[in-house]
Amino acid sequence: MRGELLFEGKDWDFETIQRIHDAVATIAHKELGLDTFANQIEVITAEQMLDAYASTGMPLFYKHWSFGKRFAQHEGIYRMGLQGLAYEIVINADPCISYIMEENSATMQTLVIAHAAFGHNHFFKHNYQFRQWTDPEGILDYLSFAKTYIANCEERYGHAEVERLLDAAHALMPQGIDRYPRKRPMNLQLEEKREQDRKEERERLYDDLWRTVPGRARGSRQLASDKRRALLGLPQENILYFLEKVAPRLKPWQREVLRIVRLIAQYFYPQQQTKVMNEGCATYCHYRLLGRLHETGQIGDGSFLEFLTSHTNATRQPFYDSPSYSGINPYALGFDMMRDIERIVREPTEEDRYWFPEIAGTGDEMEVLRHVWANYRDDSFIAQFLSPRLIRNWRLFHVVDDREHPHLEVAAIHNERGYRDLRRSLAAQYEVGGYAPDIQVVDVDLAGNRKLVLHHRVRDGKMLELANASMVLGHLANLWGYEVLLQEIDATSEQVLKEHMVRPEHG
Amino acid sequence: MHIVDRRLNPGSKSFANRQRFLRRAKDMVEKAVREASKDRAIGDLESPGEISIPSEGTREPTFRHTQGSRRDLVLPGNKDYVEGDLIERPQGEGEGDGAGGQVGRGDGQEDAFRFILTRDEFLSIFLDDLELPDLAKRRVAQTEKEGLRRAGFTTTGTPANLALHRTLQTSLSRRIALKRPKQQAVDELERNIEAAELRDAAEAERLRGELKTLQQKRARISYLDPIDLRYRRFERFPKPVTQAVMFCLMDVSGSMTEHMKDLAKRFFMLLHVFLTRRYKRVEIVFIRHTDRAGEVDEETFFRSAETGGTMVSSALQEMARIIRERYDPGVWNIYAAQASDGDNLSSDNPQTRELLQNHILPLCQYFAYVEVSGPNSDTHGYAPHHGQTSLWITYASLQKESEKFQMRRVSRREHIYSVFRQLFQRRAAKTAEAN
Numbered sequence: 001m002r003g004e005l006l007f008e009g010k011d012w013d014f015e016t017i018q019r020i021h022d023a024v025a026t027i028a029h030k031e032l033g034l035d036t037f038a039n040q041i042e043v044i045t046a047e048q049m050l051d052a053y054a055s056t057g058m059p060l061f062y063k064h065w066s067f068g069k070r071f072a073q074h075e076g077i078y079r080m081g082l083q084g085l086a087y088e089i090v091i092n093a094d095p096c097i098s099y100i101m102e103e104n105s106a107t108m109q110t111l112v113i114a115h116a117a118f119g120h121n122h123f124f125k126h127n128y129q130f131r132q133w134t135d136p137e138g139i140l141d142y143l144s145f146a147k148t149y150i151a152n153c154e155e156r157y158g159h160a161e162v163e164r165l166l167d168a169a170h171a172l173m174p175q176g177i178d179r180y181p182r183k184r185p186m187n188l189q190l191e192e193k194r195e196q197d198r199k200e201e202r203e204r205l206y207d208d209l210w211r212t213v214p215g216r217a218r219g220s221r222q223l224a225s226d227k228r229r230a231l232l233g234l235p236q237e238n239i240l241y242f243l244e245k246v247a248p249r250l251k252p253w254q255r256e257v258l259r260i261v262r263l264i265a266q267y268f269y270p271q272q273q274t275k276v277m278n279e280g281c282a283t284y285c286h287y288r289l290l291g292r293l294h295e296t297g298q299i300g301d302g303s304f305l306e307f308l309t310s311h312t313n314a315t316r317q318p319f320y321d322s323p324s325y326s327g328i329n330p331y332a333l334g335f336d337m338m339r340d341i342e343r344i345v346r347e348p349t350e351e352d353r354y355w356f357p358e359i360a361g362t363g364d365e366m367e368v369l370r371h372v373w374a375n376y377r378d379d380s381f382i383a384q385f386l387s388p389r390l391i392r393n394w395r396l397f398h399v400v401d402d403r404e405h406p407h408l409e410v411a412a413i414h415n416e417r418g419y420r421d422l423r424r425s426l427a428a429q430y431e432v433g434g435y436a437p438d439i440q441v442v443d444v445d446l447a448g449n450r451k452l453v454l455h456h457r458v459r460d461g462k463m464l465e466l467a468n469a470s471m472v473l474g475h476l477a478n479l480w481g482y483e484v485l486l487q488e489i490d491a492t493s494e495q496v497l498k499e500h501m502v503r504p505e506h507g
Numbered sequence: 508m509h510i511v512d513r514r515l516n517p518g519s520k521s522f523a524n525r526q527r528f529l530r531r532a533k534d535m536v537e538k539a540v541r542e543a544s545k546d547r548a549i550g551d552l553e554s555p556g557e558i559s560i561p562s563e564g565t566r567e568p569t570f571r572h573t574q575g576s577r578r579d580l581v582l583p584g585n586k587d588y589v590e591g592d593l594i595e596r597p598q599g600e601g602e603g604d605g606a607g608g609q610v611g612r613g614d615g616q617e618d619a620f621r622f623i624l625t626r627d628e629f630l631s632i633f634l635d636d637l638e639l640p641d642l643a644k645r646r647v648a649q650t651e652k653e654g655l656r657r658a659g660f661t662t663t664g665t666p667a668n669l670a671l672h673r674t675l676q677t678s679l680s681r682r683i684a685l686k687r688p689k690q691q692a693v694d695e696l697e698r699n700i701e702a703a704e705l706r707d708a709a710e711a712e713r714l715r716g717e718l719k720t721l722q723q724k725r726a727r728i729s730y731l732d733p734i735d736l737r738y739r740r741f742e743r744f745p746k747p748v749t750q751a752v753m754f755c756l757m758d759v760s761g762s763m764t765e766h767m768k769d770l771a772k773r774f775f776m777l778l779h780v781f782l783t784r785r786y787k788r789v790e791i792v793f794i795r796h797t798d799r800a801g802e803v804d805e806e807t808f809f810r811s812a813e814t815g816g817t818m819v820s821s822a823l824q825e826m827a828r829i830i831r832e833r834y835d836p837g838v839w840n841i842y843a844a845q846a847s848d849g850d851n852l853s854s855d856n857p858q859t860r861e862l863l864q865n866h867i868l869p870l871c872q873y874f875a876y877v878e879v880s881g882p883n884s885d886t887h888g889y890a891p892h893h894g895q896t897s898l899w900i901t902y903a904s905l906q907k908e909s910e911k912f913q914m915r916r917v918s919r920r921e922h923i924y925s926v927f928r929q930l931f932q933r934r935a936a937k938t939a940e941a942n
Contacts, residue, residue, distance in 0.1 A: 040509040068528030071521045072622045319584020397585035401578040407593035426581040437570045461576030471568035
C-alpha cells in the first residue's frame with residue numbers, strides 16, 4: 001500500500017498542508033485510535049511566534065510590560081542564533097489551534113502537525129487534569145473578554161494603576177491556583193456573562209438615597225475565632241481567590257482583574273503538572289505518525305531523515321557531567337517512557353512481567369498508552385511506569401545533598417536495590433508540592449487591625465528566598481490594604497522559624 | 508480542518524507590550540542608552556541601537572524556595588558511582604537542579620538581555636534623558652521663518668494686492684460673454700452716421716437709434732465691474748532653514764586628557780542631535796589644533812593626541828579658511844563649538860580674540876566655548892574658579908558683547924547636558940523676549 005508522496009522538496013502551500021493533515025489524521029484516528037478536537041492550523045511568521053511565546057503561548061492576551069520583556073529576551077536569543085524557535089505552539093482550545101511557522105519546510109510542518117495537532121490535541125482532550133481544570137470551548141472568548149476588560153480598566157483608571165495591580169497579581173499567580181477541585185467546574189463562557197450581569201445588577205440597584213441613610217451601628221460582638229475562620233474559608237491556599245473575595249479595600253474592577261489572573265493561572269496549571277507526559281505523548285505520536293507516513297511511501301527518504309534529525313535533537317538527554325546538561329529533558333524522558341511502555345506491552349522480559357503485571361505482554365500498546373495519557377500526571381506517571389530497564393538505560397543515580405554533611409552522598413544507583421528509590425525520588429521532583437512553596441492564609445483579624453496572617457510550611461529547611469519574598473509580600477500588603485504577617489513554620493515541629501511583617505505602601 | 512493565514516494581519520502585537528516595557532524599564536534603558544552612545548560616532552547617534560539591560564531591575568518576583576538543608580537530585584549518566592559513595596561538593600553551585608528547575612524555568616533566568624531599540628526609540632530616550640525635545644521644538648519654531656508665497660487669486664484683498672492683469676482678463680471674458688459692444692463698433696457707426704447724414708436723413712436717423720442702443724448697452728455693461736476684481740493671494744508657509752555646518756574645534760595638545768575629550772565628544776554629540784533636528788542637512792567639520800591646526804576625521808579628532816604648544820588662533824584661522832572655501836554664510840548656518848582646557852599661549856590671546864570677534868562671530872549663528880577640566884574639579888557652569896585660564900579671561904569680555912558667543916565650564920559627564928542647556932536656552936530665552 002504505497003501511497004503517493006504528499007510533497008516533494010521543502011516547499012509547501014495550503015493544499016500541501018491540507019493533504020498532510022488529512023494523511024496524518026487517517027493514521028492517527030484509524031491506526032492509533034487517537035481522538036482529537038477539530039484542528040485549526042494557523043500559519044504565522046517568526047515574529048508572531050515570538051509574540052505568542054511572550055504572552056504564554058496565547059493568541060490574544062491582555063497587555064503587560066512583562067510580555068514585552070519576555071519578547072525582547074526571546075528575540076535577543078533568537079537573533080543571536082543561540083536557539084531556533086520552538087517550531088510549534090499549540091493551544092488547548094476547541095477547535096485546537098496549532099501554529100506553524102512560514103519558514104518551516106514541508107517536513108517540519110508535517111512533524112508539527114503530527115506532534116501538536118494530534119499528539120497534544122489528544123492529550124488535552126483526554127487527560128483528567130485538563131478535563132478538570134480547563135475549558136477548551138470557552139478559553140478564547142474568555143481571553144478576549146479579559147483583554148478588553150483590562151484595556152477598559154487602563155482607559156478608566158490609568159495605565160499605572162492597572163500595571164501596579166497586574167504586577168501584584170502576577171507575583172501571586174503561583175498562589176492563585178486551586179490544587180484540589182472545588183465544587184464548581186470550569187466554565188469560562190459564563191465568566192463574561194457573570195461580570196455583565198453583575199454590572200447591570202449594580203446599575204439597577206444603584207440608588208443615591210441609600211447614601212443618606214444612617215449606617216447600622218457597628219456590630220460590637222466579635223466573632224469567635226473559629227467561626228470567623230470558617231466563614232472566610234480559612235485556611236486558604238489560593239491567595240488570589242481569598243483576596244478577590246475578602247480583601248476589604250479592593251474596588252470591584254480590581255477584584256475582577258485578580259479573578260482574571262487567577263483563572264488564567266488555573267488554566268495553565270495542568271500544563272505544569274503534565275509536562276513530561278504531554279510532551280512524551282506528542283513526541284511518541286509524531287514518531288509513530290511520521291514513521292508510518294514513511295512506511296506507506298507518503299514522505300520520501302530525504303524528508304524522513306530530516307525529520308529524524310529534528311526528532312533526535314529534541315529527545316536528546318545529555319548526561320549530568322556534560323556541559324550541555326541542564327536538567328532532565330521532558331521530551332526525552334516522556335518519549336523514552338512511552339516507547340518503554342510499548343516495549344513492555346509487546347515484548348516483555350521476565351523483569352517487566354514482575355514489575356508491570358497488568359500491562360506486560362497485553363499486546364495493544366495504544367490501548368495502554370491512551371489509558372495512561374488520560375489518567376496520570378507527571379508524578380504519578382513516573383511513580384508507576386519508570387521501569388528498571390529505563391533506569392539502567394539512563395544510568396540514573398540519586399544524590400543527596402545534605403548541608404550538614406561535608407560531602408554529597410550517592411543514595412541509589414541503577415541496580416536492583418536502587419530502582420524503587422530512584423523511581424520514588426524522581427517522581428517526587430515532579431510533585432506539585434515539591435516546587436511551589438506551601439503558603440496559606442490562616443487568619444485575619446477583621447474586627448481589629450485587619451492584619452492578615454499567612455503560614456509558609458517549611459520542609460527540608462527550604463525557607464523562602466528573602467529578596468523575592470519581601471517583594472511579593474509588598475504586593476500582597478498593597479492588595480490587602482493592611483498589615484500582612486507571614487510566618488515560616490517548620491512542617492514537622494510546628495516551630496516558627498521566621499516572621500516577615502509588611503505594611504502596605506499607602507494608607 | 509481549518510487553515511488560517513495569520514501572516515495577513517501581522518499587526519505587531521508586541522508593540523504595545525514593548526512600549527510598556529520600555530516605560531517600565533525607563534531608568535535602566537536610559538542608562539544603557541547613555542552607555543551605548545559613548546562609543547558611537549557623532550553622526551551615528553541616530554542609527555538604531557542594541558542595548559543591554561540588566562533584568563534585575565525588571566524582576567518579576569514570586570515566592571521561591573531557598574536551597575534548604577537537603578536536596579535530592581536524580582541525575583542521568585552515572586559512570587562509576589556505587590551506592591554510598593561520597594562526592595566532593597562541586598564548587599559551582601546550582602548545577603544540575605533536575606526537574607524542579609525545569610518546571611520553574613522562564614522566570615528563573617535573570618541574566619542581562621539585549622534589547623534592540625529602533626532609531627526613534629533610541630533617540631527619543633537619548634533626548635528624553637536630556638530633556639532636549641522641548642528645547643529643540645522651541646528653537647525650531649523660532650528658526651523656521653515664516654515665508655509668504657503666492658497662492659493663486661482671491662476676490663477680496665487690499666488695493667496693493669490687486670492683480671491687474673487677472674482682473675482685466677476676467678473683465679474681458681465677462682464683456683465677451685455679455686456681448687458688450689466694442690468701441691470700434693461705436694466709432695464705425697458714428698462714421699456711418701456722418702456719411703449717411705449727407706445722403707439719407709432717414710437712414711441716419713435709424714443709425715442714430717442704433718447708436719443709442721449701442722451706447723446704452725455699453726453703459727449697462729461696464730468695462731470694469733467689481734466682480735472682475737482679482738487680488739493676489741498669499742499663503743504663509745514655514746520656511747525651513749535647510750543646511751548647517753558644525754565646526755568642532757579642539758585643542759589636542761598633551762594637556763587634553765581622554766576624560767576631557769570624552770566630555771568634548773558628548774558635547775559635540777548633543778550639538779549634532781540638536782542641529783539634525785533643526786536642519787535637513789548637517790555637516791561636521793573637525794578641526795584640531797596644537798600650535799598648528801588642521802582638519803581631520805572624527806577618529807583622529809578624538810583618539811590621537813599630539814604634543815606641542817597651543818595656539819588657539821590657528822584653529823580659528825583654519826575655520827575661517829574652510830568657511831571661505833566651502834560654506835558660504837549666505838547659504839549655510841554656521842555653528843561652532845570649541846573645546847579646550849583653556850591653556851593658550853599668552854601671546855596668542857589678543858589675536859585669538861580679534862579673530863573671533865571680527866572674523867568668525869559675524870559669520871556664525873552661534874559659537875560655544877566649552878572649557879573642559881579634570882573630573883576632580885567640580886566647577887561647572889559659569890562659576891568662575893580660582894585658576895582662571897588665559898583663554899577664559901580672553902573670552903570673558905566677548906561674551907558680554909555678543910549673544911552669539913557663550914562659554915561654560917564642564918568637568919563631569921553628568922553636567923554636560925545642563926551646560927548645553929544653559930548655552931542654548933539662554934539665547935533662546937532672549938530671542939523669545941525680543942520677539
